[in-house]
Every structure is written in structure tokens, then in C-alpha cells.
Amino acid sequence: MAIPYIDGQFVCLPHIKKLNEKQLKYTDILVYVALRSFDKLDGCFPMYETIAERARCSRSYVFKAIKRLKQAKLITVRPSAKRTEQCKSPVNEYEFEESYLFERIHYSIFDAELSLYDKAMILNLRQFFGREYLNPLYTLKDIATELGLTYKIVNQRVNSLIACGYIERAIATPKNRKPQKKYKFTEKMDWIWNYSKIELPIVKSKVKLIVG
Known part of the structure; x- marks a missing residue:
């Protein structure tokens, strides 16, 4: 099961190496963390300007970084049918490649x-x-x-x-x-988080028990 997003606890950052082979800049990792910090149980839909504000970089850089992250297959981007901006134009929805090796990044990184x-x-x-x-x-x-x-x-x-x-x-x-x-x-920098506050979602089993 994928690690669920825990609001107010941490942002998942997978271990990412060989940036040159993935044609990534090392600064793209900050954009990745800023983007993923908006991921919640109902999805991830931030605008470029919102990501740029959190990463403290330009909108144009966010646009280019997301393109590279997509090509590196770290994220999936598609127009969202769930949300639109005020002008009713499509909003991107982002999904993240599941990883079993990751670091938990505290939100204090942005400050x-x-x-x-x-x-x-x-x-x-x-x-x-x-x-x-x-x-x-x-x-x-x-x-x-x-x-x-x-x-x-x-x-x-x-x-x-x-x-x-x-x-x-x-x-x-x-x-x-x-x-x-x-x-x-x-x-x-706060690298430690409080496990006691983490609440994992309850998953209902689809397995039927047969008694005979």
C-alpha cells in the first residue's frame, strides 16, 4: 500500500540519484518537494504560481522543472476533471511514483x-x-x-x-x-516528526471468510 499523505507531518521525498542521467537539475528536487507538499487524500492540484511561491522560485522555472520531473517519470501530470480555476480553464492533477526508499521532509524546509x-x-x-x-x-x-x-x-x-x-x-x-x-x-532544521500524531486510513478488507 502506498504511504498516505499526512497533513502537517511530512512530505515524502524518494531517494533520487543519477540526476544527470535523468536530465534533472538538483534544484528540481526542491520543486518536487514543494509540489508534493500539496498532495492530499483527495489529490494534488496546485497552480504553477502556488508551487513557485512555496519553493520561492519563478513560475517559469517551476514549469520547466515539472516538465523534467515528468520526463524522469517521477510524476504524472494530466488535466483534472475535478477542479477548474476561476476562469474555468483546466487545472493539472499530479500523481507521484510510489517509492519504498524515501525521506520524510518536514514543512519547515519551506521557511x-x-x-x-x-x-x-x-x-x-x-x-x-x-x-x-x-x-x-x-x-x-x-x-x-x-x-x-x-x-x-x-x-x-x-x-x-x-x-x-x-x-x-x-x-x-x-x-x-x-x-x-x-x-x-x-x-x-527539524528532521524528526511525531509518529504518535500519524493517523493511517482504515482500509476495509475485500476478503470474504468462508466458514464451513
């Missing part, structure tokens, strides 16, 4: 005091971190390779996120090993 590029990069980086720390199997060069980006871009954005206080350098000392330099998410 973060970050540039579009830093905000997009921290979303791309999220899949390589645990709750706080960077997965020890990865270096920034590894992440750049996995994402299909240059090391220069990843390194620049990580340094910018450090300067803005969203990532910090830390020293980890594994047992019987040399100290290792690590990166850690700070508490400036």
Missing part, C-alpha cells in the same frame, strides 16, 4: 533561511544521512558521484550550509579506530 540552491542541496543530501550524521560509507566525492553532480558543486553548497549553520563538521571516534571527520545536521 528555512536558505537560498534556493542551498535548500535544494540539503534535500539532495538528506538521503545520505542518518538522523543526524552522514553515513560513514560516503564522502562528499561519493555523494557527488551518486547524485551525478560535480564535486565542486556539492562541496560549495556543503560549505555554504555550514556557513549558514545547517550542517556542522564533527569528529567521530569509532571503537578501536582512528578519529574520523564527519558532517552532521544541526538542530536548525
Whole structure:
């Protein structure tokens, strides 16, 4: 069963790698999260202007990003028969490819005091971190390779996120090993959510029990 949208809890962000092979820009991931933040149980119908306002980018960029996301088969777009704008013109309805590997992104991402590029990069980086720390199997060069980006871009954005206080350098000392330099998410961004508030929809079973 697909993970249901939980209003006020999180936005699902699937693990997305090899952006170059999918012909995606890393900033498209911010548009994806902004778009999916409007997804509810009755569907997803935001206008380009609404998505742009939440992602804090231009309407024209949203239009191009959605086209790329569609070509990468991360979203499906079709005219909606359910809703129309005030001028009665068709409204797009969006559906999202189901994924079993995803991150839960808190809505506070949209209020973060970050540039579009830093905000997009921290979303791309999220899949390589645990709750706080960077997965020890990865270096920034590894992440750049996995994402299909240059090391220069990843390194620049990580340094910018450090300067803005969203990532910090830390020293980890594994047992019987040399100290290792690590990166850690700070508490400036809320990556933790309250599971106790999540209410899953009740699904009625279609299986009939035969007693005999």
C-alpha cells in the first residue's frame, strides 16, 4: 500500500540519484518537494504560481522543472476533471511514483533561511544521512558521484550550509579506530516528526471468510 499523505507531518521525498542521467537539475528536487507538499487524500492540484511561491522560485522555472520531473517519470501530470480555476480553464492533477526508499521532509524546509540552491542541496543530501550524521560509507566525492553532480558543486553548497549553520563538521571516534571527520545536521532544521500524531486510513478488507 502506498504511504498516505499526512497533513502537517511530512512530505515524502524518494531517494533520487543519477540526476544527470535523468536530465534533472538538483534544484528540481526542491520543486518536487514543494509540489508534493500539496498532495492530499483527495489529490494534488496546485497552480504553477502556488508551487513557485512555496519553493520561492519563478513560475517559469517551476514549469520547466515539472516538465523534467515528468520526463524522469517521477510524476504524472494530466488535466483534472475535478477542479477548474476561476476562469474555468483546466487545472493539472499530479500523481507521484510510489517509492519504498524515501525521506520524510518536514514543512519547515519551506521557511528555512536558505537560498534556493542551498535548500535544494540539503534535500539532495538528506538521503545520505542518518538522523543526524552522514553515513560513514560516503564522502562528499561519493555523494557527488551518486547524485551525478560535480564535486565542486556539492562541496560549495556543503560549505555554504555550514556557513549558514545547517550542517556542522564533527569528529567521530569509532571503537578501536582512528578519529574520523564527519558532517552532521544541526538542530536548525527539524528532521524528526511525531509518529504518535500519524493517523493511517482504515482500509476495509475485500476478503470474504468462508466458514464451513
